Amino acid sequence: MPDSAAPTMSLAGDFPAQTHEAWQALVAGVVNKSKAEDAKLSPADAEASLRSTLPGGLEIDPLYLRPEQPPALGVPGAMPFTRGRGVRPADVPWDVRQFHDDPDVAATRAAVLDDLEHGVTSVWLQVGADGLAAGDLAEALADVQLALAPVVVSSVSDQVEAADALLAVLAAVEGATGNLGLDPLGVAARTGAAADLGGLAAYVTKARALPGVRAVTIDSRVYRDAGASAVDELAYAVATGVAYLRALAADGISPSDAFSQIEFRVSATADQFLTTAAVRALRRLWARVGEVVGVPESDRGTRTHAVTALRMFTRDDPWVNVLRSTLAAFGASVGGADAITVLPYDTVAGLPEKFSRRLARNTQIVLADEANVGRVTDPAGGSWYVESLTDDLAVDAWTVFQEIEAAGGMPAALADGVVAGRIAATRDEEAARIASRREPLTGVSMFPLTTETPLTRTSRAAVSGNGLVPQRDSQVYEALRDRATAYAARTGAAPAVTLVALGSRRDFGAREMFVTNLLAAGGVVATTVEGASAAGGGDRHTDVVVVASSPKGYAAHAADAVATLRAAGVETVYVAGRMRELGDTVVDGEIYDGMDVVAFLSGLLDRLGAPAEGDPR
Numbered sequence: 001m002p003d004s005a006a007p008t009m010s011l012a013g014d015f016p017a018q019t020h021e022a023w024q025a026l027v028a029g030v031v032n033k034s035k036a037e038d039a040k041l042s043p044a045d046a047e048a049s050l051r052s053t054l055p056g057g058l059e060i061d062p063l064y065l066r067p068e069q070p071p072a073l074g075v076p077g078a079m080p081f082t083r084g085r086g087v088r089p090a091d092v093p094w095d096v097r098q099f100h101d102d103p104d105v106a107a108t109r110a111a112v113l114d115d116l117e118h119g120v121t122s123v124w125l126q127v128g129a130d131g132l133a134a135g136d137l138a139e140a141l142a143d144v145q146l147a148l149a150p151v152v153v154s155s156v157s158d159q160v161e162a163a164d165a166l167l168a169v170l171a172a173v174e175g176a177t178g179n180l181g182l183d184p185l186g187v188a189a190r191t192g193a194a195a196d197l198g199g200l201a202a203y204v205t206k207a208r209a210l211p212g213v214r215a216v217t218i219d220s221r222v223y224r225d226a227g228a229s230a231v232d233e234l235a236y237a238v239a240t241g242v243a244y245l246r247a248l249a250a251d252g253i254s255p256s257d258a259f260s261q262i263e264f265r266v267s268a269t270a271d272q273f274l275t276t277a278a279v280r281a282l283r284r285l286w287a288r289v290g291e292v293v294g295v296p297e298s299d300r301g302t303r304t305h306a307v308t309a310l311r312m313f314t315r316d317d318p319w320v321n322v323l324r325s326t327l328a329a330f331g332a333s334v335g336g337a338d339a340i341t342v343l344p345y346d347t348v349a350g351l352p353e354k355f356s357r358r359l360a361r362n363t364q365i366v367l368a369d370e371a372n373v374g375r376v377t378d379p380a381g382g383s384w385y386v387e388s389l390t391d392d393l394a395v396d397a398w399t400v401f402q403e404i405e406a407a408g409g410m411p412a413a414l415a416d417g418v419v420a421g422r423i424a425a426t427r428d429e430e431a432a433r434i435a436s437r438r439e440p441l442t443g444v445s446m447f448p449l450t451t452e453t454p455l456t457r458t459s460r461a462a463v464s465g466n467g468l469v470p471q472r473d474s475q476v477y478e479a480l481r482d483r484a485t486a487y488a489a490r491t492g493a494a495p496a497v498t499l500v501a502l503g504s505r506r507d508f509g510a511r512e513m514f515v516t517n518l519l520a521a522g523g524v525v526a527t528t529v530e531g532a533s534a535a536g537g538g539d540r541h542t543d544v545v546v547v548a549s550s551p552k553g554y555a556a557h558a559a560d561a562v563a564t565l566r567a568a569g570v571e572t573v574y575v576a577g578r579m580r581e582l583g584d585t586v587v588d589g590e591i592y593d594g595m596d597v598v599a600f601l602s603g604l605l606d607r608l609g610a611p612a613e614g615d616p617r
Contacts (some may be wrong), residue, residue, distance in 0.1 A: 020065060027062070036058050054274065055430045058392055063382035066475040073387075076336075076377050077301065081287040082280050082390060082477075083378040084336040085301030092121060093374025095150070095339035095362045097305065101126035101460060105136040105341030113143045115357060119365045122150040122178075127162035130463045135461050138169050139577035147175035150212075152305075154181045154219065156190050156263075156463045163203055163215070170213055176480025177212030179263055185240045186219045188414055192466030200244060201251030204261045216244060216262045217305070223419070224267040225311045226468035227427030230278050231393060235400035235418065237264055238285050239334075242401075245293060246409070255293040261567040264302060267309040268328035268340070276380050277389040279304055283336070284394050285401070295323060305339040306332035313348050314474040316481060317443030318455060321345035322359060327361050333373045334380050340364055348472065350457030353579075420468065427471070434473055435598040444474045445597065446522045450494075477521055479613060480601050484523025487610035495608040496525040500532050502561055503553035511548040511576040515591055522601030524608070532561035546591060546608060548576035559585045572607060 024043035031049060032040040041049060076084035088094075102108045112123050123144060126268040127134050134155075134352045141151060146169070152363045152531040163180035170176040182203055188195035200216065207215040220237035228236065241262060248258045264282060268275045283302040290300035313321050325342045332340050342360040344352035352360075368374035380386040400422075414420075433439035440446040488494045499515060501508040516526045526546065545565055549557060550604035554577070562585050565573055573587045591600065606612070 019049075020063075043179070054229070054271075055426055055433070056396070058229075058231065058389070058396065061387075066384055067426055071387075074383055078550050079287055079291065079297055081283040081301055081371065083381050085303065085338065088336070088374065088377040090375070090505060093368050094307075094333060094337060094364075094585075095122050096120050096361060097122045097152070097339045097341045098357065098361055099124045099126070099341050100140075101341060103132055103461070105132060105139050108132055108136075108140045108292075109142060112140060112355065114354070115361060116144065116415055118358065118359050118361065120149075120403060122339065124152050124154065126155065127153050128155040128157035128463070130156065130461045133509075134165040137162070137165040138253070141169055144316050146170065146173040146177075148296040151176075152179040152181055152217065152263075153179070153385045154217065155181075156187055156465075159183070160199065167203075167210075167213075170210060175212070177485070178211070179217050180207060181212045181217045182215050183217050183219050183240075185243060185414065188220050188464055188467065189222045190410075190463070190467045195414065197244065197247035197411070198251075201248050201253050204248060204253055204258065204358070206258065207261060214261045214263055214303075217265050218244070218262060218609045219265040221267050221307060221309065222266060222468055223423060224309060225470040226422045226423050227311075227430065227471060228274055229426050230267075230269075230274055232400055232422060232426065232458050233267060234278060234282055234285060234397035235404060236391060236410065237266065237282065238289060238397065238401050239413070241286060242289060242405070245289075245409040248259065255290070256295045256299050259290055259295050261602040262303070263305060264336075265305040265307060266384040267311070268306040268322040268332040268337070269309045269312050270327040272327045272331035272334070273386060273389060274393075275328055276335035277393050279332060279335030280378075280380075280386075280390045281308060281393040281397065281581040284390070285397060288398075301409065303450070304337045304540070305341065306335070306337035307341040308343045308422075310343065310470060311472055313343065313347040313472060314441060314444050315344075315454075316474065317449040317452060317470075318345050318349065320443040321347075322363070323442075324369075325360070326363055329367055330373065333364075333367055334378075336378055337488055346455050346457055349455040350459045352567055353457065401526065406459050422487065423468065430473070430489055431476070432596075434476065435596045436594055437597055438594070439473070441474050441477065442475045445521050447517060450478075450520045450525070476598050480522040480598070480605065483605050483610040483612065487605070487608070488523075489613070494523060494525045494609050495605060496527060497546055497604075497608075499526045500545055500547045500561060500565070501528055502547055502549035502557040503529045507553035508548045508576075511550075515546055515548060515576045518597060519601070519604075521597060522605060524601065524604060532564040543571040544572045544574070544604065545570050546576055547571070547587070551577070551581045554581045555583070556584075558582045564589060 024047050028041060028043040028046035031266035032045040052060045074083055077086040096119060098115045100108050100111055125132055132140055153162045153166045163182055166180055170178055180203055184195045207213045218237050218240045220233045223231045223236045243254055245258050286302040287300040308325045312324050322345045329340055329342050342363045342409055344360045346356045348351050404410055404413045407418050437445050443449055448533055477502040482496050499512060501512055511529055519526050562573055573585045574589045574591050575582060576591050578592055579590045
């Protein structure tokens, strides 16, 4: 038997104790290293300078410490449910749910069977104009053991028809489980049509007659994909749930019965910590709603389905989507999502192929079975950062939820444009971050792969409407690349500029690389020559030239170089860096870190003659 009197080992016992003030002093030493004496920051201000802000106003500190009085963490399966709806099962830690939207019923039937045979545990079918016809649902599921694999449906154009079709399939098999996917407010948000909540009670009653079948899915991705922040997505999800509780109560469905019929479908992004905190915060928020309306504690657990956000997917260099999806799936799994869907990396190009679906499902299987993420319930619980971020999300989302309630509830907020207006403001804020590359998009705005061959996939149908429009973050850069591609198709060569390197490579190397990558984000090629004389004459590469060097290099060479370029008839000269580095030498613009890259590249493509979108040239 172990000796209970044996001393315990303290891993930090041999290290001297450190204070927050000591850490701040170290930070100040680094931050102030290159500052003039009168511009140096105090230790507290130096720490504050490292704080960052996420869209929606969430502040992220550079360091998180244990609170003097840390709150109780709680346990899974009990209020406030932050740590999970219950203890994570050891055999299937979460539901690996694959998405299918191919309208070809034979192709979908084969794909569903292939997925289930290789690790997928449930099926998600898109029904309607942008997916499978409702009448084909039974055939698509003909090979599925419905008592073993849950099936859920979603639809924008044919939601009731999809629910009826799935209900008929599930009712015919004892023990079949799934979700009918009813979300009238989600459809109203996407299409702009008025929401009809009157039919919910009838389907809840039908679903309750089939154990394991639920009627309602609150899909908050419609808001996040349109530009909403994580805070707003949570708030709209909870506000939608409350609206459904009211509608069901009016038709005689108790809150407890209604709670058992609702599942939330939320976005998972490449910000793994934010995703983890959001899933945890949603459980806390919905449990609080259940507490207020009198739902027994044992029934307040939130069923969550996390989906890798379409908003973060890129068309260009799509293989990076695999990395984004891995981070998103990791964040969702650590957050305790009950089901996770990883969209295939080629989703933007069109209907995915067999290999991309395999890669999507294996992302989850590797996380659960090989990385062992699924062996622990709430592995982030107790992390000072994650707990703080969870609290911030929950508090801020509850505040927005209260604002929605004050505006008359979610149906009124949608109809009156309150939701759309708030999303537009957040989208504009995020667009500025993306345009300046403060929010970098790897493979698109940063380190673009200019020699890639675009993926060719079967295009999918789109659903029209006057509501919230899904927008991917990378679209603005993809539009620039499309302009460059159109220019190349017309002229036989990509739009290009000459980069004049001044001084030694030590002087111009870093800025040459910076400018080359920045221009490539818009499909513009930079050809480097050393010395201004090489860029002059009738054989110069273009009429747009960028000079690149260090401040010392500019002091020594810029005046003569720009004069030589002007004399040679170069129309436009930019400087890599800031114009103030050139002294009295005048150029036409500057290329620097933090600038509005999208506006600059758009103007440059105009100068080079690349056709704008819709231009028939």
